[in-house]
Amino acid sequence: MTGASVVSEDRELQVREGEGCYVYGVVPADASNVGAVGLDDAEVHLVRHGPVAAIVSVVRLERPAGRREELLAHSRVLDAFAAGGPVVPVQFGAIVEDARAVREDVLADREQQFVELLAELLGVLQFTLQARYDEATVLAELVRDDPEIAGLREATRGAPEEQSYADRVRLGELVSQRLEARRQIDEQAVLDALEPHVIAHRVRPGASIDHLTDLALLVGDGQREAFENAAEQLAADLHERARLRLMGPMAPYDFVGEE
Amino acid sequence: MTVQTSQRKGSYLERPTPSSLADVIDTILDKGIVIDAYVRVSLVGIELITIDARIVIASVDTYLRFAEATNRLDLYEKGGEGLPEVIEDLQQGGAKKKTSGAIEGVKDGVKKAVTGGDDQDDGEQRRPAKKSSSRRRKEQAS
Numbered sequence: 054m055t056g057a058s059v060v061s062e063d064r065e066l067q068v069r070e071g072e073g074c075y076v077y078g079v080v081p082a083d084a085s086n087v088g089a090v091g092l093d094d095a096e097v098h099l100v101r102h103g104p105v106a107a108i109v110s111v112v113r114l115e116r117p118a119g120r121r122e123e124l125l126a127h128s129r130v131l132d133a134f135a136a137g138g139p140v141v142p143v144q145f146g147a148i149v150e151d152a153r154a155v156r157e158d159v160l161a162d163r164e165q166q167f168v169e170l171l172a173e174l175l176g177v178l179q180f181t182l183q184a185r186y187d188e189a190t191v192l193a194e195l196v197r198d199d200p201e202i203a204g205l206r207e208a209t210r211g212a213p214e215e216q217s218y219a220d221r222v223r224l225g226e227l228v229s230q231r232l233e234a235r236r237q238i239d240e241q242a243v244l245d246a247l248e249p250h251v252i253a254h255r256v257r258p259g260a261s262i263d264h265l266t267d268l269a270l271l272v273g274d275g276q277r278e279a280f281e282n283a284a285e286q287l288a289a290d291l292h293e294r295a296r297l298r299l300m301g302p303m304a305p306y307d308f309v310g311e312e
Numbered sequence: 313m314t315v316q317t318s319q320r321k322g323s324y325l326e327r328p329t330p331s332s333l334a335d336v337i338d339t340i341l342d343k344g345i346v347i348d349a350y351v352r353v354s355l356v357g358i359e360l361i362t363i364d365a366r367i368v369i370a371s372v373d374t375y376l377r378f379a380e381a382t383n384r385l386d387l388y389e390k391g392g393e394g395l396p397e398v399i400e401d402l403q404q405g406g407a408k409k410k411t412s413g414a415i416e417g418v419k420d421g422v423k424k425a426v427t428g429g430d431d432q433d434d435g436e437q438r439r440p441a442k443k444s445s446s447r448r449r450k451e452q453a454s
Contacts (some may be wrong), residue, residue, distance in 0.1 A: 076347065124336045142344035149347075159347050192382050202382070210383050225375025228382050245332060255339075262378070267338070288325035298326040300335065304342035 066098055066152040068111055073148040074100070074155050077108040077130045078304065079141040079167045089133035092126045100152045100158035105167045108134060109155055112148060130301070135304035139174035140165055142304045170309055176274045177252055179308065180301035184243060184265035184283065186236075190294050191263075195231050202227050232262070239295070240266040246287045250280035255307045265295050267306035277302075 075092055091097045091110035099106040104184040108130060126143050128283045149155055158169070179217040186240060198204050205224040240256070243266050248254065250272065257267040272280045281299075287295040330336055 078344070083388050090410075106343045119322055121333045121336070124333070124340060128330070128336055128340050142340070144342065144344040144346050145340050148349050163345075188381065189385060193385055196382060196385060205379075208381055209379065222372055222377040224382060225378035228378040229375065232378075260382070285323055285325045288323065292324040296326070297324065298328055300339070302329060303330075303339065309345050310343060 056296045060277075064110075064213070065099060066109070066111070066203075066265050071114055072111050073114050074109045074151055075112045075126060075161060076143050076147045076149060077110075077156060078134065078143050079160070079171070080108060080134055080138065080168055084107045084134065084140075085297070087137055088132045089130040090126070091130050092123055093098050095132055100155040103158040103164055104197055105164060105171070107142070107143075107155045107159055109152075111169070114148070123298070131304035131306075132302075135178060135302065136195050138242040139171045139177075140304050141170045141174065141309050142222070144304050144310075160309055174308070176273050176306055177305065178274075178277075178302035179305040180270045180272055180284075180299060181269045181303065182243075182247070182270060183298045183300070184239075184267075184295050185261075185298075186265050191232065191235070192228070193295075195228055196208055198228070204232065243268070243287060243291075247280065247283055249307070250276050250283050252276070253308060255305070271305060272307050284302040 056096065071166075077091070077097070080099070082099075082104050084099065084106060086099050089097050092112050093110075095112065097108060097110045100109055105193040110130075113259070124145065130276050131140060143159075149158060196206055202224065205227065209220045209224055212220075214221075230274050244254065247270060248270070251270045252273055253271040255269040257269060259267050284297065284299050291297065292300070328335070330339055
């Protein structure tokens with residue numbers, strides 16, 4: 054599963070009837086095949102065209118509905134390549150006919166775009182940070198800091214539901230508004246702490262009541278230690294109010310799309 | 313849903329390896345270069361439905377849940393229980409169960425990989441799912 058899996062220009066990748074080429078991403082043509090295991094546990098190949106190469110594996114077209122295993126394989130392959138050099142992730146689920154289609158339809162048309170992206174992504178990796186409030190703590194903060202919330206809470210606690218309906222709706226509305234205001238302040242504080250140590254960031258949308266922030270962060274090799282230390286410090290500073298999870302390094306999924 | 317977590321000693325920062333479906337979907341769904349103009353065959357049977365929550369947030373029903381979660385807090389000025397105990401209490405079940413129950417409907421992780429039809433041989437199949445999911449995101453952002 055090492056070295057030997059490199060496909061040369063003249064030895065075409067075998068794609069039989071009922072099979073296709075699953076495309077994971079694009080790397081420089083001189084990237085070495087890291088020997089990751091792809092979808093269906095298939096061997097991963099590089100199909101080269103000029104200065105770029107596509108990471109592909111042969112998959113059956115007739116297949117059970119894709120779910121967790123496929124998603125995991127997709128990210129596993131990309132993360133493995135990302136550890137060794139720049140990689141442009143392709144959106145999950147892309148299958149093309151064969152190696153010729155990979156070269157002509159995927160690589161040739163966008164060769165210049167891939168070359169530029171790969172140059173930008175040289176020596177950088179993505180981290181993803183999730184920050185979640187401790188719900189009880191943050192709700193208690195709101196009650197403490199906002200007399201109207203505290204008053205409505207007093208008025209509605211233990212009162213019959215029908216009688217206090219309007220107050221309950223108002224209470225919930227206030228809590229959700231104040232929570233969002235607080236969240237924006239806290240999110241900004243997280244960004245302020247991490248921004249000096251990253252090349253770029255994207256804020257991902259979130260929805261849950263305990264959502265503080267979800268960030269995709271592009272970190273240069275030279276920044277990594279300082280970045281991880283800053284994240285540690287942030288987690289320590291916030292630990293009474295929020296829980297921080299840092300995932301990565303991973304392929305730069307959030308930094309190649311057309312947003 | 314096993315999440316391997318490695319952590320520095322004494323650290324508050326969790327460092328999980330994303331292996332739960334929610335983590336992986338969050339990480340890769342709708343991310344990356346789109347090459348579907350060239351797709352001959354889409355990945356069969358995949359339709360990801362994202363039940364996105366922020367739509368729900370502005371509803372009366374959700375306000376009532378927020379109110380309930382707030383009312384369930386047993387703050388020190390009332391029962392003589394201090395905040396730390398309250399939190400411990402909440403974490404150990406009881407009210408916590410109710411609180412997370414109330415909040416369940418607004419979790420962002422409520423995503424399901426649903427099996428769709430199969431044997432569609434063009435790139436169209438993934439598009440509706442993608443479009444509707446980005447539309448939801450726009451709605452929730454506003």
